[in-house]
Amino acid sequence: MFFVYALKSLSRAYIYVGLTNDVDRRVGEHNTGQNRTTKAYRPFDVVFVESFPTRVEARKREIYLKSGIGKEFLKNLKTLPRW
Template sequence: MYFVYIIFSPKTNKFYIGSTDSPESRLKHHNSGATPSTKSGAPFWEIKYLECLLDRSAALKRELEIKRKKSRKYLEYLISSVH
């Protein structure tokens, strides 16, 4: 089981999209400051959206699909659709 996730940092007011097989471990990694692209938002990242997919290939494909939208409005739409 793989996941596409969207995290948000209120510190930087930015979203980050990724995929993983372990969302909680990945969040800890982002919040540790070990990931250069999310270091500025650490330690305040929080998971806002999770989408479960069958395998890594499907998760990567979906991650790219979301990233290609390049729209904050779309990310907010996805997040609001799960609440």
């Protein structure tokens, strides 16, 4: 199982979208500064998670959410979907 997730920075106006097979581990890595790309924007809250049976499907959704329209979708979320 693969997951596409979005994190929102609590300190800046920044949304990060990623793909993983373990959301809890990956969010922990982001929040402890182990990821160079997101280190300056921590701490994070998880704002979105979706599960997919294959990496290919998850990657397609990740690419969409990283696009302009995908980021707008994430900015307009009112509630956190459960995975």
